Amino acid sequence: MTGKTARLIFWLGTLSSAAIFLWMTYDFHLQTPKFTHTDKLTDQVVAGKKVWHKYNCNDCHTILGFGGYYAPDMTKAFYRLGENNIASIVRHPEVIYRNSFRKMPQLGITEPETKQLVTFLRWVGEIENRKWPPQDEKFVEAYKLRESQPQKLEKVRRMPQLRTPGTQRGRGLRGDRQPHRLRPADLGRLHHQPPIGASRDNHAAAGRQHADGRRYCGLPDQP
Amino acid sequence: MKTIEFESQRVSLWYFRIALVLFVLQVIMGLWLSINYAFTLPQGLVDVFPFSTAREIHTNVLVAWMLLGFMGGTYYILPPECARELYSTKIAYLQLAIFVTAAVTAVVGFLFGWTRGKPLLEIPFPLNALIVVAALLFIANVAMTIIKAKERSALQWMLLGGVTFLAIMYLFGMPFYRNLNTDYYYWWWVIHLWVEGAWEIVTASIVAYIIMRVTGVERKVVEKWLYVETGLFLFTGIVGTGHHYYWIGAPNYWLWWGGIFSALEPLPIVLMVVDTWMHVRERKNPIINPLTWYYIVGLAIYHLVGAGLWGFMHTLPPVNYYTHGSQITVSHGHLAFFGAYALLNLTIFYFAMPRLKGINKYHDTPGRWGFWITTISMFMLGLVFGVAGILQTYLERFLDIGYSTAHLTMMLWFKIAFGIGIVFLVGVVITVWHLLTIKPSTTPAPEEIVTPAADI
Numbered sequence: 001m002t003g004k005t006a007r008l009i010f011w012l013g014t015l016s017s018a019a020i021f022l023w024m025t026y027d028f029h030l031q032t033p034k035f036t037h038t039d040k041l042t043d044q045v046v047a048g049k050k051v052w053h054k055y056n057c058n059d060c061h062t063i064l065g066f067g068g069y070y071a072p073d074m075t076k077a078f079y080r081l082g083e084n085n086i087a088s089i090v091r092h093p094e095v096i097y098r099n100s101f102r103k104m105p106q107l108g109i110t111e112p113e114t115k116q117l118v119t120f121l122r123w124v125g126e127i128e129n130r131k132w133p134p135q136d137e138k139f140v141e142a143y144k145l146r147e148s149q150p151q152k153l154e155k156v157r158r159m160p161q162l163r164t165p166g167t168q169r170g171r172g173l174r175g176d177r178q179p180h181r182l183r184p185a186d187l188g189r190l191h192h193q194p195p196i197g198a199s200r201d202n203h204a205a206a207g208r209q210h211a212d213g214r215r216y217c218g219l220p221d222q223p
Numbered sequence: 224m225k226t227i228e229f230e231s232q233r234v235s236l237w238y239f240r241i242a243l244v245l246f247v248l249q250v251i252m253g254l255w256l257s258i259n260y261a262f263t264l265p266q267g268l269v270d271v272f273p274f275s276t277a278r279e280i281h282t283n284v285l286v287a288w289m290l291l292g293f294m295g296g297t298y299y300i301l302p303p304e305c306a307r308e309l310y311s312t313k314i315a316y317l318q319l320a321i322f323v324t325a326a327v328t329a330v331v332g333f334l335f336g337w338t339r340g341k342p343l344l345e346i347p348f349p350l351n352a353l354i355v356v357a358a359l360l361f362i363a364n365v366a367m368t369i370i371k372a373k374e375r376s377a378l379q380w381m382l383l384g385g386v387t388f389l390a391i392m393y394l395f396g397m398p399f400y401r402n403l404n405t406d407y408y409y410w411w412w413v414i415h416l417w418v419e420g421a422w423e424i425v426t427a428s429i430v431a432y433i434i435m436r437v438t439g440v441e442r443k444v445v446e447k448w449l450y451v452e453t454g455l456f457l458f459t460g461i462v463g464t465g466h467h468y469y470w471i472g473a474p475n476y477w478l479w480w481g482g483i484f485s486a487l488e489p490l491p492i493v494l495m496v497v498d499t500w501m502h503v504r505e506r507k508n509p510i511i512n513p514l515t516w517y518y519i520v521g522l523a524i525y526h527l528v529g530a531g532l533w534g535f536m537h538t539l540p541p542v543n544y545y546t547h548g549s550q551i552t553v554s555h556g557h558l559a560f561f562g563a564y565a566l567l568n569l570t571i572f573y574f575a576m577p578r579l580k581g582i583n584k585y586h587d588t589p590g591r592w593g594f595w596i597t598t599i600s601m602f603m604l605g606l607v608f609g610v611a612g613i614l615q616t617y618l619e620r621f622l623d624i625g626y627s628t629a630h631l632t633m634m635l636w637f638k639i640a641f642g643i644g645i646v647f648l649v650g651v652v653i654t655v656w657h658l659l660t661i662k663p664s665t666t667p668a669p670e671e672i673v674t675p676a677a678d679i
Binding site: 017021024046053055067100 | 259263269273276279336338339340341342345401404405410448450453455457460464465467471472477480544545549550619620621626627630
């Protein structure tokens, strides 16, 4: 190979890739309004994003999968937890996680900030990102089902009260503190438990079926 | 005794020293992070020094010491490459002072909650403006040195191009974006186009220079390889940015473009391993300092494993759907940053620091211990994070048994990671101490046969 060929490879490689990338960037900007519903991107949402940055949430939690891996992803947190639970956790983490193996700092977030944060998370949850993260899609479906067909949830029974793994010491479900001692039968129960502070109605609708065909379900919150 | 040819190369020494101190601080902070993962901490402690603060120190100090290494390395190799002194040593020291002041203020600020809250780019506005000033001074100094040089080489331009590209990309991380998805779109212009673009160019240039100097291999051959490698790095790396855009709310074709181009990303690294190996075999000069060679070859192999192989494992969309944002990413991040960039910086330090002290052949016993302890323990750490990541991916993402349960199961592996982290810290302290107190060897060095870079 001559020096000239080597230089040609350099320029061809660099410029072709840069051209493709810049065109894709242009197209990204054209399509972003559709994927992220920018018509709903209000000042309240932006204020919430500023709260998200102000308290450095992103260095513990991921969002869209980016950030710290120390705490759960927040992309679909609005659907997974619901507004009230997010507010409780954010305002009183020292109470909610008193017995948890992992703590969240008390950041002194005010009430208006909490509302803005929830609005932001609600907007983020609506970003059409190919149903990522995988485990949260059932909450999104449940939320949408509850919104569109509330009558389907009227006759259902209350869900059995189970403890959230990792939040209780001692008396919890087997495997709370020692997950390696879980039996396959327990896994089924864990599977249907709400995550810390999750709203029951979302979980009810999200619940898959028992082996015998019964559905785990609960009563929807009445407006 | 052959040491440095130009007096102005000495400015790099302070860049290296400060970088080494920050390296130790970064690893200590990393150990603290692993304690956070492995044990339950009291609420009172979490309130005053949360994980998020420790993480921003860990990552920002990483970026700071690596940039200091690159800048010092550039200042070290530029005078001999241009066959003249640096344009200004005053600018070089001023820039260092501004950069270090901004970095130290940023770290102290983080402790008091002064942050932009944007991962890896947390440095708040007035301080990141200072970083930009320092970068501009740096680029101006490098550019003026090259412009005023009588000699012209591909390496000069490649270096200047690399550092300018690096600085320009930083600007995309500075504005406030209203839309989270656009925010992260441009966030990756900084992070990805740094590590898989600008930093690779700087790495390839510096490695090319060092190989040329220590092997005596002809400049023409080295420069040819440099062009092909950087061309392939940029060809695969630029569109390869798409592998970060699978799940942020972007059009479908990103999956294809991102997937295919990023699957090709290991290719230039394979070339780098091949060319390093070839040049080692065809060297015209005897090996004077074996440890420097350990680092050159170690860098090539570790770069391929950490960045190439580990990156390839989870870059394709069907795999990435489950592994994205998990401990698999942590495993890849550690092996890639250490393999590609920490080892590059240490290679520069081991090449330049003895020469800056007038030492031709150095006593290397502690350094060898440092090399083996850090490289092996970091590899173990990568494996342990990998196991934790596989557990997390399977339990949380696949079986869907919840984040908390998955993390409880992973705690054992974080405890192991903490133990390995201590060993890694010991290795780092040995290496840093060795570099800072490097001494001449008592055995005489073999004579060089070819004067390096004589055909400039």
